[in-house]
Amino acid sequence: MAKRNGSSTLSENVTKKLRHDILAGQYEPGSPLTVSELAKSFDVSVAVVREALTRLATQGLVLQNPNHGFSVKTASEEELKSIIEARLINESAALRLSIAHGDLTWESNVIALHHKLSQTAEYEEADQKLAIREEWSDIHRQFHYQLIAACPNALLLDICRRLWDLSEFYRHWSFQQQPTRDGRAEHKALTDAVLSRDSDRAVDIFRTHIQLTADNLLDNL
């Protein structure tokens, strides 16, 4: 019987927590998400967990098999390619629209986030392996989201957000990515292109950026 905070609902909180855990790689891809177990661990009723899982299933992070319950999304090379392709299609379009509509405040926010990103360490040592720092991951996400934030099409932005979640899932399940590429240079170039309102160049850099990231993940899958 957990308390609720603010005006939000238990379901919302559990949904958030579960999504975070899944994206953070807490559960193996494909592993079952037993409703009663989760209910116990979150200290809520099964109805709440069920609602959260239903939401995540509709978003594609969780698989639902009628009368067989829920499980964490599986990972496959083919799906990762699909996600990347869908991101290229939607995020490129959103980027063009954002560049066309962005105002001074948006520009400033892009600059601010790029600065923040450039000053944040990407990797940390964990169990003798390099791992991506969660703080960097957050800022990285915010940076990319800010680039398209001025796109006036809310639906398109929502699609982009969900696709980002899906690709985020793979970050944690493609084993040890080496810091081979100069991601910083790419982010810098992207920022410059966006600020000079050069859609074609920005989209071009973005395509390369995301494609390289994908290749990196695919190599390690």
Next chain:
Amino acid sequence: MAKRNGSSTLSENVTKKLRHDILAGQYEPGSPLTVSELAKSFDVSVAVVREALTRLATQGLVLQNPNHGFSVKTASEEELKSIIEARLINESAALRLSIAHGDLTWESNVIALHHKLSQTAEYEEADQKLAIREEWSDIHRQFHYQLIAACPNALLLDICRRLWDLSEFYRHWSFQQQPTRDGRAEHKALTDAVLSRDSDRAVDIFRTHIQLTADNLLDNL
């Protein structure tokens, strides 16, 4: 205590029924969807209705306001434009991929559905007004879906499907569309372009087709 049929769940059935009712224009945009009322009318428990509404809310057909329940999606000119734009982006891409990957069976299905569509009446008299026949609506949907069905990117197809649902919603809430355009000629041209594997021409016709449909709806909103 309704029975369940087959290996599906009550939740699934109620979700389908509710989606159908919403898309068929059974409820006014923005009108409240009271969980207990729906539970009574469907003869199921509140949990089932809640799960269905949660799903539809995640898909965007229903609005959820924490602690204030659910309501039917509202309609606005701005949103319709967003939906159309998102459809253009995603469905065009899917169409190109489908044309590039489609095999003989796919071709045959396209031809078959186009024939079916061309032989089905679009309008019917109802309350002294012309209304779109549900049978035609179904086939029309199947036809457009078949065009992109050979696209190997399942995620992209899913996005297209959901966007179609969203635009379907507007069909019933933009008052009386006149059969001004020659939709049949457009469908024929689209089919021809697709079968001759001319992506550019197909996408071009598709863009015009959907844009005209949108303008028609916008005029009547």
Next chain:
DNA sequence: AACAAGCTAAAATTCGAAAATTCAATAATA
């Protein structure tokens, strides 16, 4: 009158348990 605090009914949310479903192991039958 204007405003705040308290009350109440309706609705949303959450709960804990009942019912249904699945799967595998065991027993029964041909």
Next chain:
DNA sequence: TATTATTGAATTTTCGAATTTTAGCTTGTT
């Protein structure tokens, strides 16, 4: 032996009721 029932435990799904939240109404105060 091979095949078909049967049973039962684990899990999912559904239920009906309890709890919590909200919004409107009433009452009391300045």
